[in-house]
Amino acid sequence: MLNFDFYNPTHIIFGKDRLESIGTYVPTEATVLITYGGGSAKKSGLIDKVKTMLGNRTFFEFGGIEPNPRYETLVKAVEIVRNEKIDFILAVGGGSVIDGTKFITLAAYYDGDSHDLLQYGLSLIPLDVAGKAVSFGTVLTLPATGSEMNNGAVISYGHGKYPVMSVLTFPKFSIVDPTLTFTLPKIQVANGVVDAFVHTTEQYLTYPVDAKVQDRIAEGILLTLIEIGDTTIAEPENYDARANHVWSATLALNGLIGAGVPQDWTTHMIGHELTALFGIDHGQTLAIVLPALLEVRREQKRAKLLQYATRVWHIESGSEEEKIDLAILKTREFFEGLGIKTHLSQYGVGADKIPVIVEQLKDHGMTALSETGDITLDVSQKILERAM
Ligand code: NZQ
Ligand code: ZN
Numbered sequence: 001m002l003n004f005d006f007y008n009p010t011h012i013i014f015g016k017d018r019l020e021s022i023g024t025y026v027p028t029e030a031t032v033l034i035t036y037g038g039g040s041a042k043k044s045g046l047i048d049k050v051k052t053m054l055g056n057r058t059f060f061e062f063g064g065i066e067p068n069p070r071y072e073t074l075v076k077a078v079e080i081v082r083n084e085k086i087d088f089i090l091a092v093g094g095g096s097v098i099d100g101t102k103f104i105t106l107a108a109y110y111d112g113d114s115h116d117l118l119q120y121g122l123s124l125i126p127l128d129v130a131g132k133a134v135s136f137g138t139v140l141t142l143p144a145t146g147s148e149m150n151n152g153a154v155i156s157y158g159h160g161k162y163p164v165m166s167v168l169t170f171p172k173f174s175i176v177d178p179t180l181t182f183t184l185p186k187i188q189v190a191n192g193v194v195d196a197f198v199h200t201t202e203q204y205l206t207y208p209v210d211a212k213v214q215d216r217i218a219e220g221i222l223l224t225l226i227e228i229g230d231t232t233i234a235e236p237e238n239y240d241a242r243a244n245h246v247w248s249a250t251l252a253l254n255g256l257i258g259a260g261v262p263q264d265w266t267t268h269m270i271g272h273e274l275t276a277l278f279g280i281d282h283g284q285t286l287a288i289v290l291p292a293l294l295e296v297r298r299e300q301k302r303a304k305l306l307q308y309a310t311r312v313w314h315i316e317s318g319s320e321e322e323k324i325d326l327a328i329l330k331t332r333e334f335f336e337g338l339g340i341k342t343h344l345s346q347y348g349v350g351a352d353k354i355p356v357i358v359e360q361l362k363d364h365g366m367t368a369l370s371e372t373g374d375i376t377l378d379v380s381q382k383i384l385e386r387a388m
Helices: 021-025 046-053 071-083 095-107 114-118 186-202 212-234 239-252 266-278 282-296 302-311 320-337 351-363 377-387
Strands: 011-014 031-036 058-062 088-093 135-140 152-157 160-165 173-176
Touching: 011 021, 011 239, 021 046, 021 135, 021 173, 031 046, 031 071, 031 095, 046 088, 058 071, 071 095, 071 114, 071 152, 088 095, 095 114, 095 135, 095 152, 095 160, 114 152, 114 160, 160 266, 173 239, 186 212, 186 239, 186 266, 186 282, 186 320, 212 239, 212 302, 212 320, 266 282, 266 351, 266 377, 282 320, 282 377, 302 320, 351 377
Parallel strands: 011 173, 031 058, 031 088, 088 135, 135 173
Antiparallel strands: 152 160
């Protein structure tokens, strides 16, 4: 097992009818900004309920944070935070609203040009750069990103998606009530299953370091997602299926399964370019890239792919090559079975676009990806060719 630091201060308040906790955990004297997205939380009545829970606290609202939250939108909220002396933000929404809010909390205290905060990639922003952030909590409405219990955000600017990570951007608390996700369109539920699945494989399908607990928790998450995937989509109000979906998604990216193991975020980094260039949903980009990446990287990932074949897909017979082939095929079929297409061409993107995607990866410094830093632009090109 590799050395690791594990730090996660987020208080999770899980289950039905937990909104009352807002009254307990938002400081009584706070001036609050409620952030939300394009309207789903307004339409469902959730925003009104949240306001009721705030009682006598002074609050302001900022709606309109779009999927793949844009820098230009978020800086408008920063103005409100500064002008109204907001000291607590409550993010009500999915990964985009929560991520956008994380950026707002940092930018509000940042003295320089807040574009600066986009340049640190997957490294933590140093504390002497961003040393203070507004406290925030979340009310999660979409199970996928794990943003409700991690310190990461992904911000869109120009033709890029920029990870932002800071030790200051863990939510103080997150209300994780599966019933608040019942109104999701089926496609977003399916995207959420794929996102959680791929977060798990990116911390599991690398090379063995004898991290038995991390491996078995990762396998438990994958097996759970496979077990409940169809039901959580087909039966939106099946509480048990959705509760297991939601908690799998949170655990997939709260740092637990990634502690002490190698990680390979290539699928996400290539996927971000596909969203930025072609507007394909985040979860869908992952379903396109992962099977192709596993095919191209089968040698480097051989030992873990065999473990995955046996323990997750229960493949017991055949040669090693056959087992790996079947495990990749079953992964692809799982995504397709959820209604998510796995070929780039099915999203109207032809092979002629591959050079454009590779150029974007280059522009964004994505030239040494993977658990060992050996996915060069040439290898990314091969992955994209396989993804067609
Ligand atoms: O904007 P509204 O009207 O609220 O509609 C949203 C949006 O259109 C809708 N929605 C959310 N909850 C709903 C609902 N509709 C009905 N009922 C509800 N209960 O769903 C749509 C998608 O929402 P979004 O927040 O964009 O989805 P998701 O949670 O998948 O977040 C995707 C974003 O997270 C980033 C992605 O890059 C992308 O920008 N990621 C963040 C990560 C992190 N912070 O750790 C890791 C992930 O890998 C990911 O990269
Ligand atoms: Zn993701």
